Amino acid sequence: MNVHLTHWSVSNDRTSILSAFTRMTRLAVLPVICGGSAVWGISSAQAAISSVEQVTIYQGLASVTRSLPITGSGEQTVIFSCLSPYIDKESLSVQAIGNVNIGEVSIEALSGEQAAQCQYQGDTKVQAQQNTLASINAELEAARLAKAYLQNLTKATQVNTASTITNNARDIEAQATRINQKILDIQRRQASAQDALNQLVAGSATSTSNDVTQVSVRTASRLPSSVKLHYQVQGAGWEPTYQARLNTSSDQLSITASAIIAQQTGENWTNVPVTLSTANPNQSATGRLPYVPRLSLYEENQNAQYASAMVDNTPVVVSARESYSDDSRAPNMAPLPNFTVSSQNKNGIIEYRLPQLVSIPSDGRRVRTVIGEQYGGSKLWVRSTPSVETTAYWYASAPFLTPEWVDGSLQLYRDDNYVGQSRYNYQMLKEQGIGFGRDSNMLVKALINEDKQGEKGVLSRTQTLTTTQAYQFTNQHDRAVRLQVLGSEPVSRDDSLKVAVTHTPPITERNWNDNQGMVAWEFDLPSKQSQVIRSTSQISYPTNKVLSGNR
Structure with missing residues (x-):
């Protein structure tokens, strides 16, 4: 950095130094995380991190849609980096927005250092700490530049009177002391921030594998646009769980349906739109064909070998794999976020669309969200089967039960006391009622x-x-x-x-x-x-x- 001092006067040295220090701090450039590594600036579309536009979670897998921008015009390659190693490669599809030509799509598995860079890419705490450390580094660099500027200023300035020399020397000495002290303070903050980042990186559990997948898409366009990548990935799922609360004094019953979501795909989903589907892609998609008996006659004295051959020729049918608000508020206040889940029945397949963006890290932690609630008056009775056990149990009818809710665990609360657990099964509960524990009275x-x-x-x-x-x-x-x-x-x-x-x-x-x-x-x-x-x-x-x- 060249510092020109010919037009600076000694009487303005304090104001000039502080002004320069401020400008240096503001001009500091922060590093951008791209594909898990830090770079200074983004030069092309492939340097950007793909954003997750939609995640639909099924039983055992998820469908993910990602997007990358196409900047400029002409031919270029966009790269979707740091993807899950468990991607179903046969499910990959690419879609372009606008007048964009799509060329070849290449898929490769990365390991070692490249995969390690993606290890904490989606960890918000790591990213925040990285940004904090980058700001401290920029502040330290600006302080050092200000110190160098002050040193050059003392060498270049010529003073004629003894009083002026004495006064300016004291001012320069005071400013140098403040700058040196500031540098020491910044260095201490830098060391502390670096230690915190090292601990976060060492303890980050955002990826379950040392491998990642990278997809490169060759494109050609005349205007800026975007490319969408669709794929399915193993290692994600959700399960319904229910809470039934019975008030025996008011005969009121409420049932709350929640979804417990977890994933270990190797990708972190941070602030993404999520849809839960009751479809189970792991089940057979086609029905079995009937067995057709093929009859024939043979002599009783024929040897066993011929009979065995007849058995071997019997057709075998092989099936596909079977698997496993209140809106009131004070004036001039913004409305509260609405977390009501919208559901849609698509000819027997129920989709629950979460209204808020959800963060689901790839460490297996369970994220729970309410997807529905039913409540109303109920008919209560006490049931006993004395030939089986000499005990009686509380039961309640639920006329508002919905067949759209799939089977799941059912936690039972009677008069605000947890009394046990059962199963939510629409047909069984509709016929027999919901049991709420023993009646000791x-x-x-x-x-x-x-x-x-x-x-x-x-x-x-x-x-x-x-x-x-x-x-x-x-x-x-x-x-x-x-x-x-x-x-x-x-x-x-x-x-x-x-x-x-x-x-x-x-x-x-x-x-x-x-x-x-x-x-x-x-x-x-x-x-x-x-x-x-x-x-x-x-x-x-x-x-x-x-x-x-x-x-």
């Missing part, structure tokens, strides 16, 4: 549970088996409770086997929920009251036969 007691075998007379052609079961239910609640008791009746599979059953009190429903042999009682049991339920079944069958079955 409904006492269930077995009174009779016995079998009696009838006498076999000499002249008797039949024998009988009589079974009696009786249970007592006591409501310890301070209010009446709707009680549902499930029982069963023997089902005969033989015309000579006769079954007669008596229930006291009479049952409310036979073949409960289309389950043959299941029966149900439903009634309101007042507070502090008891009810006894009794069932007696008599089975008659011939004496020369043996009774069998899952009794």
Whole structure:
């Protein structure tokens, strides 16, 4: 740097030095991260980092759309660097915006130092620390230039009077002291920032592999435009989870659906638009064909070898792989962000489009977001199956259940207490209701549970088996409770086997929920009251036969 001092006067040295120091600081250039490495400025389109325009996550994989700008005109090659090593190369497609000619597309795997440069490319903390260190370096360089300027100024200035020499010497000495002290302070900040960056880089877990993929696209255009790259990548997925909250005082039920997203693709997705799809690309995409029997006759005395050949020629059908707001606000205040997820049913495939940009690093961490909520009034009851266990459980109906929600884990809360976990399955919950844990205030007691075998007379052609079961239910609640008791009746599979059953009190429903042999009682049991339920079944069958079955 050449410093010209011929037109500077000594009386203006303090103002001039400070002004020069300020200009030097402002002119400092910050490095730009390109493909994981630091460069000074960007000279062509291939130097820019591709931006993620859309990520659609399925079960086990994701579809990613990236974009790179085309600057200038003519022929050039744009490079999508630092891509996942798990890209499905067959899924790659390139699309250009505007009047752009697309030439060959090359794919290569990079490892070693080139891959290491991408290791922390998408880590926002690393990038922020890099920018901080670059600012400190620029500030230090400007301070050193100001010190050099001051040194040259003292050599070039000629002074005639002793008083002027003394005064200017003191001013220069004071300014030099301040600049030296500032340099020391900046150097300490530089060392601290460098240590922090080293620790972040050493502990960065943003990539799961030492390899990366790079895609180069040859283009030709007359005007600036952009190129989009579409591909699928393994190692991403999401799963639904639900929370059901029941208020037994108000009979209100709410169910919140959330999505848990995680990925280990080797790419960091920072502030990207995300869509979740219920489609499962890992499942078979085509149905199986029917098996066609091919019959022929052969002589019984033919040898086993010919018969074996017939077996070998039987066609085999091979299937595809089966896998695995409130809007109110104070005046003059900006509206709050709306995080309501929009869903769209595409002929059986549900897409959830997240309204906010999401950051999902490639370290397997789980990102959770709400994708829907249903709530409303519910019908409550207590259910017991005393022949299985002498316990009662809270149940609630959910008339607002939606078949669009796919199966997932269901956490259960009753009166703000976590009572357990179940599965969200639309068909099952619609038919049987949602269980909300044991009801300790409904006492269930077995009174009779016995079998009696009838006498076999000499002249008797039949024998009988009589079974009696009786249970007592006591409501310890301070209010009446709707009680549902499930029982069963023997089902005969033989015309000579006769079954007669008596229930006291009479049952409310036979073949409960289309389950043959299941029966149900439903009634309101007042507070502090008891009810006894009794069932007696008599089975008659011939004496020369043996009774069998899952009794």
